[in-house]
Amino acid sequence: MQTNAPAGPPIEVLPRDLEPYRRGNVAGIDWVHRFESGRPGPHVLINALTHGNEFCGMTAACHLLDTGVRPQVGTLTVSFANVEAYRSFDPARPFESRQLVHNLNRIWSEAWLDGSEDSPELRRARELRPVIAAADHILDIHSTSQDVQPFWVYPAFERNGAAALAIGRPAVHLVMPQGLGSGTPVIQHGLHGTPGHHGAAVVVECGQHFKRSTSALAIEVAQDFLAHFGLIERGRREATPREPARRFELLQTVVIQTPAFRFVRPLVGFETFDEGDLIATDGEREIRAPRANCTVLMPARVAIVGREGVYLARPMA
Numbered sequence: 001m002q003t004n005a006p007a008g009p010p011i012e013v014l015p016r017d018l019e020p021y022r023r024g025n026v027a028g029i030d031w032v033h034r035f036e037s038g039r040p041g042p043h044v045l046i047n048a049l050t051h052g053n054e055f056c057g058m059t060a061a062c063h064l065l066d067t068g069v070r071p072q073v074g075t076l077t078v079s080f081a082n083v084e085a086y087r088s089f090d091p092a093r094p095f096e097s098r099q100l101v102h103n104l105n106r107i108w109s110e111a112w113l114d115g116s117e118d119s120p121e122l123r124r125a126r127e128l129r130p131v132i133a134a135a136d137h138i139l140d141i142h143s144t145s146q147d148v149q150p151f152w153v154y155p156a157f158e159r160n161g162a163a164a165l166a167i168g169r170p171a172v173h174l175v176m177p178q179g180l181g182s183g184t185p186v187i188q189h190g191l192h193g194t195p196g197h198h199g200a201a202v203v204v205e206c207g208q209h210f211k212r213s214t215s216a217l218a219i220e221v222a223q224d225f226l227a228h229f230g231l232i233e234r235g236r237r238e239a240t241p242r243e244p245a246r247r248f249e250l251l252q253t254v255v256i257q258t259p260a261f262r263f264v265r266p267l268v269g270f271e272t273f274d275e276g277d278l279i280a281t282d283g284e285r286e287i288r289a290p291r292a293n294c295t296v297l298m299p300a301r302v303a304i305v306g307r308e309g310v311y312l313a314r315p316m317a
């Protein structure tokens, strides 16, 4: 059911054959590559394709592997998460290959991982569990269905904000004081979801799924992330001045309850609403701005019951 979906976007980046990347060097886990420097230092994970149609992470992971990246300290792991969904890509239905059954970015709780349900995503999450758990710092690379500016997403732990602010791009941050609110994402798995942990775990949303510029940014941010933790050296950055950081705090994650979910007007993200303004209806339910300057992020393209409809945030001082 169409709620917010204009004509399909141009597909500038197509999936490539990942078979050459299947056999990594982590016993028994396909599409995971690990490099040890032999020197002390953090274990950093660059994770791609948590969502199967978010190609920018794949581009960045392939770039790291193709250029022979090796950490000068610590350990680097590069992983392609939901390759099974990625392989189901159909250019005529480019949004369908996000996931096959479960959203691989919502099932990282013990309840799901140790539960009795089964799906391609649950099998893959159970396989990847030691990989996620072993990392000190995690960059989980994503993209958005709408063509909006790139942004970070992370739980409001100081360690996460410190890394994202230091890296500096993208300039926009979505900070989640209560976590995601609609499941447990990769970056909240295990210790990464707890206040006392030492490691940073962040999502970067690099732009629209299928744009070339999105893949280009993913490569840059992956390298910046590795450089931030000392794993690689980066040459001089381009001279473009950095934008000042703009931070938003997640207020509420709206999950779609009926197929009748509709926005009051087409939204792409970053629109603002005044307190009490109607943003969407979901059958009888009205979704209204809970406060002034309410900013919407990641509005759903189509209404799929049980999936996120929109994230409501407010600008942080």
Ligand SMILES: [Zn+2]
Pocket: 050, 051, 054, 142, 143
């Ligand atoms: Zn995603």
